[in-house]
Amino acid sequence: MNGSPPVVRLDGITKRYGAVAANQDIRLDIHSGRIHALLGENGAGKSTLMGILSGMVQPDSGRILIDGQPRAFRSAREAITAGIGMVYQHFMLVKAMTVAENVFLGYPGVLLNRRRMEETVAQLARRFGLDIDPAARIGTLSMGERQRVEILKLLFRDSRVLIFDEPTSVLTPRESEHLFDALRRMAAQGKAIVFITHKLDEVMALSDDITILRRGSVIEGLATTAVTSKHELARRMVGRDVLLQVQREPYEPRQLVLRVDGLSNAGLRDIRLEVRQGEILGVVGVAGNGQKPLVEAICGLTAPAAGVVRILGEDWHRFYTHRRWDGNLAYIPEDRRGLATCRNLDLVDNFLLTTRQGFCRGPWLLRRRATRKALRLIRDFAIQPADTRISARQLSGGNLQKLVLAREFFRRPRLIVAEQPTQGLDIAAIQDVWNLLLNARKAAGILLITGDLTEALMLADRLAVMSAGRIVDTFPVDDADKLDRIGLMMAGSAA
Amino acid sequence: MNGEFFIPLLAAAIQSGTPILFATLGEILTEKSGVINLGVEGMMVVGALAAFWIAQSTGAPLLAFLIAGVAGSLLAGIHGAVCLWFRGNQVVSGLALTILGTGLADFLGTPLIGQSAPGFGPVHLPTLAAIPILGPVILTQDLLVYISLLCAPLLWVFLYKTRWGLALRSAGEFPEAAAAAGLNVVAYRWLGVLAGGALAGWGGAYLSLAYTHLWTNGMSAGRGWIAVALVIFAFWRPGRAIAGAYLFGGVMALQLRLQAAGTHWPSSILLMLPYALTVVVLVLAARLERGSEAPAALGINIDPHE
Numbered sequence: 001m002n003g004s005p006p007v008v009r010l011d012g013i014t015k016r017y018g019a020v021a022a023n024q025d026i027r028l029d030i031h032s033g034r035i036h037a038l039l040g041e042n043g044a045g046k047s048t049l050m051g052i053l054s055g056m057v058q059p060d061s062g063r064i065l066i067d068g069q070p071r072a073f074r075s076a077r078e079a080i081t082a083g084i085g086m087v088y089q090h091f092m093l094v095k096a097m098t099v100a101e102n103v104f105l106g107y108p109g110v111l112l113n114r115r116r117m118e119e120t121v122a123q124l125a126r127r128f129g130l131d132i133d134p135a136a137r138i139g140t141l142s143m144g145e146r147q148r149v150e151i152l153k154l155l156f157r158d159s160r161v162l163i164f165d166e167p168t169s170v171l172t173p174r175e176s177e178h179l180f181d182a183l184r185r186m187a188a189q190g191k192a193i194v195f196i197t198h199k200l201d202e203v204m205a206l207s208d209d210i211t212i213l214r215r216g217s218v219i220e221g222l223a224t225t226a227v228t229s230k231h232e233l234a235r236r237m238v239g240r241d242v243l244l245q246v247q248r249e250p251y252e253p254r255q256l257v258l259r260v261d262g263l264s265n266a267g268l269r270d271i272r273l274e275v276r277q278g279e280i281l282g283v284v285g286v287a288g289n290g291q292k293p294l295v296e297a298i299c300g301l302t303a304p305a306a307g308v309v310r311i312l313g314e315d316w317h318r319f320y321t322h323r324r325w326d327g328n329l330a331y332i333p334e335d336r337r338g339l340a341t342c343r344n345l346d347l348v349d350n351f352l353l354t355t356r357q358g359f360c361r362g363p364w365l366l367r368r369r370a371t372r373k374a375l376r377l378i379r380d381f382a383i384q385p386a387d388t389r390i391s392a393r394q395l396s397g398g399n400l401q402k403l404v405l406a407r408e409f410f411r412r413p414r415l416i417v418a419e420q421p422t423q424g425l426d427i428a429a430i431q432d433v434w435n436l437l438l439n440a441r442k443a444a445g446i447l448l449i450t451g452d453l454t455e456a457l458m459l460a461d462r463l464a465v466m467s468a469g470r471i472v473d474t475f476p477v478d479d480a481d482k483l484d485r486i487g488l489m490m491a492g493s494a495a
Numbered sequence: 496m497n498g499e500f501f502i503p504l505l506a507a508a509i510q511s512g513t514p515i516l517f518a519t520l521g522e523i524l525t526e527k528s529g530v531i532n533l534g535v536e537g538m539m540v541v542g543a544l545a546a547f548w549i550a551q552s553t554g555a556p557l558l559a560f561l562i563a564g565v566a567g568s569l570l571a572g573i574h575g576a577v578c579l580w581f582r583g584n585q586v587v588s589g590l591a592l593t594i595l596g597t598g599l600a601d602f603l604g605t606p607l608i609g610q611s612a613p614g615f616g617p618v619h620l621p622t623l624a625a626i627p628i629l630g631p632v633i634l635t636q637d638l639l640v641y642i643s644l645l646c647a648p649l650l651w652v653f654l655y656k657t658r659w660g661l662a663l664r665s666a667g668e669f670p671e672a673a674a675a676a677g678l679n680v681v682a683y684r685w686l687g688v689l690a691g692g693a694l695a696g697w698g699g700a701y702l703s704l705a706y707t708h709l710w711t712n713g714m715s716a717g718r719g720w721i722a723v724a725l726v727i728f729a730f731w732r733p734g735r736a737i738a739g740a741y742l743f744g745g746v747m748a749l750q751l752r753l754q755a756a757g758t759h760w761p762s763s764i765l766l767m768l769p770y771a772l773t774v775v776v777l778v779l780a781a782r783l784e785r786g787s788e789a790p791a792a793l794g795i796n797i798d799p800h801e
């Protein structure tokens with residue numbers, strides 16, 4: 001690494017949550033002008049470590065040195081004052097306020113002059129190549145734009161160290177490219193960048209330094225130039241070979257489990273698609289082109305305004321009003337913390353949220369039996385920590401997703417709607433989820449909504465391309481001609 | 496209908512609406528910080544009693560008015576302690592505050608019933624008062640009316656033009672974001688609660704110092720609750736609070752006038768008018784509401800360990 005002293009040195013950081021050592025005696029140097037990637041499996045302690053550096057989490061022991069001086073941060077404010085800022089996985093933006101107001105939040109001045117605020121923000125945005133309208137309300141912005149606002153907040157406070165926790169998980173590929181350009185520009189202007197990610201391509205393409213965590217400890221710190229391929233990186237991270245390849249058995253479609261014909265709703269126009277048992281239909285497209293309303297209509301969250309939706313051979317209204325749908329349809333939502341789990345309930349309760357069959361006698365819940373079953377699933381899916389008494393909010397993002405998948409697959413559904421199922425998962429977990437989905441295909445039809453084309457190509461039997469609320473085309477994954485034109489289709493031009 | 500009926504009615508609408516205006520502005524401020532305080536009625540009567548008592552014993556109405564604000568803040572402080580320190584349920588705490596406040600004022604005020612105290616009378620500005628309509632309606636009111644009218648733009652400037660206002664609003668919208676920006680969220684909520692209490696206390700003071708100069712029990716007569724409803728009707732905006740408060744003041748004044756004029760309507764129906772209007776207004780507000788008007792974190796306590 002370069003010779004200059006580090007801006008930040010973490011020295012012996014330790015943090016325990018009950019029996020779990022989230023961070024154990026961690027040593028780490030962060031340098032100005034360099035991009036530092038922090039890697040590790042789900043629950044390795046990456047978010048905790050960066051929470052400590054940004055003042056949101058208090059370490060049990062260890063020192064933080066800024067420019068060689070030991071500093072203790074008791075709050076985010078103190079870290080921000082010291083020039084350390086974090087872009088959180090879940091954005092910390094006030095939706096009802098404008099971009100400029102969010103940037104100026106906490107700024108030490110008295111009177112706010114709207115025009116001056118907006119000009120300042122626009123100027124800052126230009127300097128770092130972050131395209132944004134300072135007068136826009138946050139609620140109207142895309143995820144990529146919101147992230148730019150978060151970055152602007154930090155730059156406005158002259159942060160010297162910018163921390164990103166899985167910044168690309170909510171972005172489209174285009175937006176990710178945008179972000180990378182901005183990160184490079186920031187590094188070139190002397191900022192130190194730390195980013196947490198599970199996408200090894202990004203690490204190889206972007207970072208200068210790499211630190212790998214496993215079970216709370218640093219197992220390796222190296223320069224990116226010392227790594228030859230992402231497979232090598234994966235092996236170093238997980239401790240064994242991960243190929244990120246799956247065996248897809250030939251496609252044998254059987255009876256229809258989902259038929260959508262002429263569905264129109266707010267944000268949807270004349271949607272036609274079919275899913276049969278034994279196949280995975282991958283819905284691809286740039287986020288925000290109707291994927292969300294489509295899923296909501298199929299999963300019973302919004303009623304279809306026009307057209308036919310038949311689930312397992314039954315009409316939408318009948319299916320959602322008359323039928324005991326328990327065990328037939330599984331919905332794996334993108335929003336794990338909001339829709340899929342209750343943050344303050346323990347893991348058994350969360351398991352029982354959608355699965356009550358076999359765990360009820362009359363009005364009584366058989367909690368002991370459910371606990372045993374939940375524990376089995378936790379072991380099978382390698383969810384960390386393996387404890388049913390903790391609440392959902394205490395799980396790391398990746399482990400929470402595994403819990404949701406374990407619960408939904410346990411019900412042996414016949415139709416699975418999976419929305420971004422591997423977002424935020426480490427590669428070992430992605431491999432597991434992919435295999436699980438392919439296995440589930442034997443008994444179920446799967447509608448896979450994903451923004452990750454690699455994932456769609458790996459898993460799907462057929463692809464449906466969405467653009468502007470319509471399905472542009474549906475074709476088998478081995479249709480090379482159409483695959484070539486998939487980018488054009490996503491942009492809306494007809495097949 | 497003619498000017499002889501209307502002009503005094505409009506003037507009376509303003510007088511009747513002023514206490515509601517004070518209280519509504521206070522509740523807007525409190526709710527903007529993320530705390531809902533249903534104790535407005537209680538803070539108003541306690542403010543009214545404090546003002547009456549100080550005015551009577553010192554003969555200084557302006558001092559009495561200021562003390563009423565302090566009394567309102569003190570009572571609001573109980574709510575603040577319950578919600579911000581002990582993280583108790585905001586709705587329950589606010590209801591308890593109303594019961595406590597009205598009970599306290601009735602108990603302490605009983606010996607004062609029927610007594611009078613010095614207060615505020617109409618200011619007389621000879622040239623301005625001669626302006627048609629505007630003169631008799633607005634320019635011959637008492638000092639507190641002008642203070643209340645000044646409070647609305649001041650509140651707006653504070654909320655939307657100062658950094659403290661921005662911080663207070665963010666505490667009501669997304670306290671985690673405010674904390675991440677390094678702000679002391681709890682302090683801003685305290686500010687909202689205490690200042691809101693002071694404004695409610697002033698609203699009460701108007702009743703005992705300007706609206707009447709006599710003490711009777713149950714003086715606020717539900718105005719605190721109307722203020723709580725008006726906050727929603729006003730979409731949490733100070734400017735619309737003025738319109739809403741005077742609308743209600745108008746209906747209250749009209750109802751009194753109709754009673755005095757002796758219509759064939761039973762008085763109980765007339766008395767009901769302002770409260771029926773409250774229901775109508777709330778339904779209308781709910782229909783108009785585009786969903787994003789209420790502070791997003793309203794009524795949700797801050798857990799410092801999250």
Ligand SMILES: Nc1ncnc2c1ncn2[C@@H]1O[C@H](COP(=O)(O)OP(=O)(O)OP(=O)(O)O)[C@@H](O)[C@H]1O
Nearest residue numbers: 017022042043044045046047048394395396397398
């Ligand atoms: N507030 C908390 N209470 C209890 N345990 C916690 C808490 N926060 C984190 N943990 C535990 O600490 C460990 C590290 O969690 P952390 O969120 O830092 O992981 P991560 O590396 O960011 O994982 P992911 O890639 O899934 O986001 C996990 O085992 C997690 O369950």
Ligand SMILES: [Mg+2]
Nearest residue numbers: 046047396397
């Ligand atoms: Mg994390």
